[in-house]
Each structure stands twice: as structure tokens, then as C-alpha cells.
Amino acid sequence: MVFKRFVEIGRIAFVSFGRHAGKLVAIVDVIDQNRALVDGPCSGVRRQAMPFKCMQLTDFVLKFPHSARQKCVRRAWEKENINEKWAATRWAKKIEAREKKAKMTDFDRYKVMKAKKMRNRIIKHEIKKLQ
């Protein structure tokens, strides 16, 4: 199988741009070729139509019937503990690391530089020892 993540009812998607950029949503129903009815009760996204283009599919799927109301979506979301599972993925960690790097102050950059230097020195030393 070439594709592993499909657009289906219950698929959790990551919103990549727009008003809700950076949030997770669950696909509740498909409206037409380009849009889906989407809901993110545990991530602060109201139930609304959203184009597929701004969604990036994740590995998580919930179980609820199509057009289920928000209460059901929330129940399924909390049962699967999606928020914690998401925070544990590499994807989410990379996003967090990127944010932290952008917020670094001048002093932080200096500390990082010093830490990297020391680390590289240790590594090179170990390599030299092996030769």
C-alpha cells in the first residue's frame, strides 16, 4: 500500500495554515471534493467546514459515526487520549523545538553555542581515542 493515512470519518488532522494553524481536528463528515466538516472540541476549534488543503493527516483515527455531535467527538477524543499521544510523536516534538529555537534570546544562543562546542569536543576526543 502506497498510502497509509486516509481521509475517513474520525481521522485526526493537523491544521497547517489559516486561522487554526497548529491545532488538531477530527474529520466528522465530508462535504464535497474539497471540504470536510471538521471539529476539534479538545483543541479549541469550533465545528466548521474546512478545506482539505489546509489539513495534514496524522496517524490517529477515532471511532464515531459520521455527523456525530460534538459531545460524541469529545468523548472519543478523550477516550483515546489524543492530546497526549500527539505530544509524544516526533512530529509534535519537532514543531516544539522549532518554536523554542525561534524564541531564543541572545544569551540563550550563547549558551547553546557553548554546549554544542563542549559536546563536539567530547565526541571528537572519543573518536580520536578509537584511532
Added chain:
Amino acid sequence: MAGEKKAGEKKVGEKKPADKKPVEKKAGQKKVREKIKKPKKYHASRNPVLARGIGKYSRSAMYARKALYKRKYTAPETKIEKKKKEKPRATIIKPVGGDKNGGSRVVKVRKMPRYYPTEDVPRKLLSHGKKPFSQHKRRLRASITPGTVLILLTGRHRGKRVVFLKQLGTGLLLVTGPLAVNRVPLRRAHQKFVIATSTKVDISGVKIPKHLTDAYFKKKKLRKPKHQEGEIFDTEKEKYEITEQRKTDQKAVDSQILARIKKVPQLRGYLRSTFSLSNGVYPHKLVF
């Protein structure tokens, strides 16, 4: 007008019984004096109103109606004014040398001007709000507070990270390395040529000597040519010498600040390093 007249009379009526009470209490002699001292009675307006703001009589007619020709008052002449009346001498008698010259001349004290310009100086237009530099409002960026680490961008210490102490009277920032850390002495820096980082050193208890002002830091110029043609270019003070006072002031301030810097890990190394840009580093994207 009739109404105003009644008001005037009412005033009189109110005052008289008030007057009479003290009169009755006092002795008989005073009674006579009190009676003579009548309360001032003011006449109503002698200029009837035709419409709002317009009176019936002109200025000169009113002058006559109010009998101001009889009511000319002058303030008593003070001693100062009496002294001022003594006019200064217009001419002076000066002795003149040489015989056959008559011995003295009468010379005017204030002479007529020897030159009149062709055109009069034109009247200057009114301007407002043009203040001299000493009265300008000094501003300080909100990101710069005492103890902030600043990055100097110009001057011989460009790129160095420095601790901000206070803003001086002209608006320049008083800054120190400290000297032991990065060889920047107590120095002035311009606010505009400085990047304020978000790193702050706690300078709350540090006492900065009061004599560190702009006059203390101002560059000295020694110019006393005394009209000597030779060696005009070899001016004194080509080489700047650090005075003893500067050294003591530096020690006094730095000793307090160094103690605080040592408390924060890695801060000393940070102040020793210099700031620079490299490939892929864009100042507008950096968070300082």
C-alpha cells in the same frame, strides 16, 4: 438699569446695620468717625444697552458722561522712580594733551552710529516650540532598564556586550564593560546605536557616584595657540591619558557589578564574547 439701581441701594442697606453694630459698642468719639466713613456706592452703567454688546454712547461721549476729565489719578512716585529721574550725563569733559590745544575737550558719552545698513533687518516670523538642546525631552526605550545587557554597534567597542547603568542628562547612556570582563570602561553610548537584549543583571543596590555626568565624560580640547606660527599642528593632548579619578571611579562601580555578574552562570563568558552576524542569521528574525 432700574433693576441695577435697586441692587445698589440694597447693598447700602445691608452694610449700614452691620456698621451700626460695632459703632454702638465703641466710644462716642469713634462713633463720629465711623459715620463719616460711608460704604462705597457705585453708579449703575451710564451706557444703556441697545442690543447685546452695543451701547448707546461712543467712547468719547462716555468719557464726558463719567466725568473722567475730573478723575485723573496717578500712582505715587516711588523712591526708585525718583532715583531713575536723575538723567545720566550726555557729555563728558576729557583732558587733552599737547600745548596750544586748550587742555580739554567736550566729548559725547553716547555717540551716533558710524554706519547705517542699506536695508532694515526684516521682521522675523513667529515660531513656537523651538527649544534649545538642553531643554529637549529625553526619551528612553522601554526595553532599556538599569542592568540591561546592551550590544554596542558603533565605535571602537562595536559588537561588545555591555551593562547599562543609567541615562545621563543629555540622553546618552552610561555604560560599563565591566572593564575586567571586556575592556570597556565607564563610557557613554548613544541609545540609537545599541541593541537592547532581554538579559538583565540585577543592579538594584548598586550606587553609582553622583559626579559621573556629561561634563565628566566630555572630550577636552586644549586650544591656546598664543599666536605662534611654528608647530601649530603639534597640539597638546594628542595622546589620551587615563586620569587617576577615572581609575578609582571604574573600580568603585565595577566591584559592585562584578559581584552580581558572578552570581549568574555563564554571564561572564557571555559578556566577554562579541556579537556578529553570519550566513543565515538575519537581525529582523532574531529575538534579542
